[in-house]
Amino acid sequence: MRKDEIQKPVKILFVCLGNICRSPAAEGVFTHLSRERGVADRFEVDSAGTYGGHAGDLPDPRMRAHAARRGYLLDHRSRQVCPGDFERFDLILGMDDYNIDTLRSMADTPEQTAKVRRITDYCRHYPVDCIPDPYYGGADGFENVLNILEDACEGLLEHCLLS
Numbered sequence: 001m002r003k004d005e006i007q008k009p010v011k012i013l014f015v016c017l018g019n020i021c022r023s024p025a026a027e028g029v030f031t032h033l034s035r036e037r038g039v040a041d042r043f044e045v046d047s048a049g050t051y052g053g054h055a056g057d058l059p060d061p062r063m064r065a066h067a068a069r070r071g072y073l074l075d076h077r078s079r080q081v082c083p084g085d086f087e088r089f090d091l092i093l094g095m096d097d098y099n100i101d102t103l104r105s106m107a108d109t110p111e112q113t114a115k116v117r118r119i120t121d122y123c124r125h126y127p128v129d130c131i132p133d134p135y136y137g138g139a140d141g142f143e144n145v146l147n148i149l150e151d152a153c154e155g156l157l158e159h160c161l162l163s
């Protein structure tokens with residue numbers, strides 16, 4: 001790319017069920033990493049839930065506390081995924097099968113369907129195929145979410161910077 005060419009930011013939407021645990025954590029981890037690397041201006045990130053029952057809420061206090069211990073500030077307000085997201089974002093990353101199925105059912109065109117991916121596909125160390133829902137579990141579940149998300153977001157950032 002020529003130096004004077006304007007590079008468009010990559011727009012990434014992280015999606016879980018309630019948008020109060022996993023996807024706001026993914027947004028926080030990715031934002032932190034991109035700032036740390038000095039490449040935050042190359043991305044626009046947001047998160048949303050397939051279920052709108054927590055709309056307007058801050059992330060779950062347990063998720064915020066576990067994230068804060070690792071230096072991630074989670075101040076996103078929950079919102080539900082909307083049809084416009086399939087136009088606006090380049091990548092729409094679901095946390096588990098249920099999220100992926102819901103997102104695919106919302107996509108209107110093959111191009112929109114192709115934007116829907118599984119976040120764990122970017123993991124390089126954790127051999128998992130979903131981010132387990134921590135909502136009804138204990139502290140270990142929230143730590144597990146962050147461990148997998150750190151791996152996935154590192155891989156995602158590398159992937160975006162190389163492509």
Ligand code: 4NP
Nearest residue numbers: 016017018019020021022135
């Ligand atoms: P999240 O977790 O999808 O990671 O935000 C959940 C949040 C809320 C509920 C379930 C999962 N809920 O049943 O309200």
